[in-house]
Structure formats: C-alpha cells, structure tokens
Amino acid sequence: MSTEPQSLVTDPQAAALTTPRRRRSGGFFSAPSGWLSVGVLGLFALVAIFGPLFVDSPSGLGTDILQSPSGAHWFGTDDLGQDVFAQVVWGTRISLLVGAVASLIAIGIGTLLGLAAAYVKRLDPVVTTATDVMLSLPMLPLMILVTALAGPSVVTLITVIGLLSWPEVTRMIRANGLVVAAMPYIDGARVLGAGASRIISREILPAVMPLVVVNVLLTAARAVIAEAGLSFLGMGDPSSWSWGRILLNAQRSGTIASAWWQTLFPSLAILLLVLAATIAGIRYNDSRDPRTRGV
C-alpha cells in the first residue's frame, strides 16, 4: 500500500526525463533494465507456478528451531521450526496471484471509467470527483476495515485490493484519453456515425493501450505491497502463506532481533518483485516514446 508510484510515468516528459542518456535504438530489450526486469519477473512467475511442486508446504512443527541459513535450510527456520525458504516459495504464489488478479480488476474498472470520463463530457465531473475523493482517503485503513468485515481470505484480499486500486489508473487513463479524444480522427469517426461505445473501444482504447500496459505493471506492484501490508497487519488468509505473513510471524513471536533470516528473505522478495515490475513498466513506457527512442 505504502507509496504509490505516482508520476513515474504520468506524462511523456517525465518518462523522457527518467532516462535522459538513452540514445540507442528503441526496443524494450535494448537496455539492460528491460531484460533484467522481465527476467526477474519471469523467475518469480516460475517459482510461483512450479515452486510449490518441488518444495513441501511449510507445516507442522520441526525440531530445528530458529536455525540460521544452512545447506539443509537455505533461508533458515522460524520459531516453530518451519523452513523459511518453503514459506517464501509458497508465499510467492499468493503474492503474485493477488498482485496479478487485483491489478487486472483495478485496470478493468480504471480504464473503463477513465475512458468514459475522457469521452463523455457529462460523466467527467462525476468520475473526476469520485477519483479525487478515493485518492484523498487513507486507503490502507479502509482496506483493513473491509477485509476484517468480509473475513480474511485470498479472495477477499484480491477483491478488496482490486476494487480500491482503480483511482490511480482512472486518473492516468483519463488524462491520456482527453488528449486522444481531442484529436481530429475522433471527430472523423463521430461524423461517420460511430457511437460513443464504439469510439471509446475501437478508437480511443487502442491509442491509450501502451499506458494501460504500463499501468498493469505499476498497479500490480502496488497490489503486491498492499497485500503484504494487509497480511502483515494480520488480515491475510490464515490458511495460506504470504510474504507479509512471514514478517507478521516474526513480529508476533518476538524473533525479529535474533532471527534476521526470517525477515530478510521475504523482504528481499517483495523489494525485488516490486522493483522489477516498476522498472519493466518504466522501460516499456520509454521504449514506446519516440522522444526517448532517439529516432
């Protein structure tokens, strides 16, 4: 939940500033940040899909309590003797699942509202006000309240994060959609008799699609942080592992100071995943922007 990557790519100029020195050819993979970030994301996806097939679910009580990392326990063990590596691997699945699905929900709602506001003049004030109101509310306390009321589960987390993360998307898509909606070819389509829904879906949407792709990545990054935050506060699914829950367990059992491995590895996982998603988003934005492609 913490910080929103606001204006990392809000406008082309900002994006242009992000990589001032790039004067190479424009493909996504032409810069190391491109393939590196996608590589890391791919690795996380592989761990999420196949990891649990090879690593036993961390359950039951082990005899090796609070062991530091070793050949037998790569990431050490917690105060119940459960393997931290296994927790991180199983947590990857939940974090990625929540991040991806919640992001898609938020993108769906956000893009729809943003485009509707950009093209339909009467809707604009309503959508803009709703977006502003949502953005000015403290989202984490609201998410906590809703999750607590609905009962913590993976489905709840996905729904709550997805349904409450659209305003940032709406704001960006609307701003971009307004520019597109003012272009002459939109007037052309209208003159030819195209209706609002056709113009929005066939004419404006394709033009803002690159920004939608960027937003999928940035929103997923935010969703991963939100999920970790909720799980850390005890609002996670009690029956499945997540990175936030590992940190919560360390906090609850009072082993934070003595067992650094229990908090370090899930923390690194969150950092790496969010960083990779953000950088991939920025890189994609740069590679689409003629100003930074050095054409």
Add this chain to the structure above:
Amino acid sequence: MLRYAASRLFRAILTIWIAVTVTFFLLRLLPADPTLLVVEGDMTPKMQDALRSQYGLDKPILQQYGLYLGQLVQGNLGVSFRQLVPVTELLLDRLPWTLLLAGSAFVLTLLIGIPLGVYAAVGRGGPVDRAVQFFGITSNALFIPSVAILLLVVFGSNLGWFPIGQAIDPDTRGLAAYGSLLHHLALPLFSLVLVQLGPYALTLRTNMAEVLGEDYITSARSRGLTPRRVVWRHALRNAVLPALMLMGLQLGTLIGGAVLTETVFAYPGVGRLIFESVQQLDFPVLQGAFVILAVTVVLANLLTDLLSMALNPRIRT
C-alpha cells in the same frame, strides 16, 4: 479566491461524508449480524435482541443511518467490543502520536524532498540526478515494515542507540521529556520518510524541470543572473507551492505508512491500535480508526490547499 476556498471546503465535506457513509453501509451489509461479533458463542436469542435494540439494529436501515450520522456529529463512534470503552476515547488517546509521527514525516519529506528534486532537475543527467532517480525508484519499491524492521534490528536492538516501543519515557520531565520524545520518534520517523521521500523527489524533479523551461527563467538567465540565483530565488519559489500541494495529495499514503510503521515499533498511535484491534476483531475500533484518519487526512489536505492558495497569487482568480 473565495470561490476556490469554498469549492475546496465543499470537496472536503463531500469526501468525509462519503467515507462515513461507505463505512456505515459496509458495517451493515457485510457481516450477517454485528451482535454475533460482540461475544462469541453462548447468547440467548433474547440477549441478542436486547443487544440489537441497544445498537439500534432493529430499526429500518435508513433510520439507523440517520442515527449513526447524528451520533457521529456528536463525536460518538460507538463502544469498543473488547475494551468496553467509548471508541472516541480510545482514538483520541492515540491520535496525537500519529499526528506527531505523520506531521513530522510530512515536514521532513518537504524539507529534504524539495532540494533533492531541485538539484536533480537542474543537473539533469548528472550524478545527482541519477542518484535521485535510483533512490526514487528503489524507495518506491520499499515495503515499510521491511525497512522499519531493518532499522529496529540494527539501530534499536544491536547497536542500542534508540529505544524500542512507547513514544516517551514516562519518568522524564521538562527538557528531558522532549529529548525522550524525539529519541523515541527518530526510528519510526526515519523509516516513514525514507519510503515517502523517493517518489516525492521524483515527482518534484519533473515539476521543477517544467518550471526551469518557463520564459521567466530564460529571461532571468539572459539578464545574467548566476545559475544558483536563478534556481534558488526564481525557480524554487514557484516550485515550492506545487510541492506543498503535491504533499497534500500524498497524505492518505502517508497515514497508511504510519499505520505500518507504528505497528513495527509498537509506537502508541492509531495505527498500532488498528493492529491490536485486528487481532481482537474489534470492528467499532477499526471503523472509528478509519473515520478519524479519513477526517484527519481530509482536513490536513484542505489546510495545505488553503495555505498554498494564500501563498500563491496565481490561484486567486
């Protein structure tokens, strides 16, 4: 100018009303029956009915809503399920600490963020700029509890430089009390600022880059003013106000961060109260905490907007 102030005030009231209304309907719609949550297990139907009428739950929902709004205006947020104390009392006990933490983070982020953003924008592509970008993107990806735990373990437990838990040593008086206050505040504040600062400096850098491209800057340069003077006297003046407004927009995130920070450091603010209430499923407290934090954020946002307006001749239309 008055119209702008009025529209901001209207927006603030609307936001609070929406927050409060959403909370009410969530509480009524989501769980089957709030009385079931008061005490688990053995309750006779008669006791449930008594509880329902005590909470006004036997009335039509719109009437309940009216009652709820009436209570809210009087500052009544209900009674904590677990501690049997008025929620308002619990929250007001904790709120000052959250205000202190979030408020100092707000000011500190401004004070460090503005120079960072300005230096980065001025020396675009240079070492400072790239350092700010690197820091901005990394800090944006940081998970607050991770940072807080790291700081707590290194500087709190291992080095023992800073105290853990509580906001002040109750035995101190006078100046020593202020010292103790700052001493307890340092680590939570630092973790919060570290995470807020990056994205903020990045955005400011973009704003500042725009300002530096404006005509009056070009004209100041052509008049032969030193670059230093151009940046700090002319450009910065016009970057500070948007910077303040921008920080106002960040308040919701800042409060969310404060909740997580307080939890790690056992800092006795509203966030830590939320963490404790989550474990006990104390819904009135969670609801009250959201309402009070929403009101705080909206009022603070209104304040920063009005302040920027008072300082900025351009908005006075």
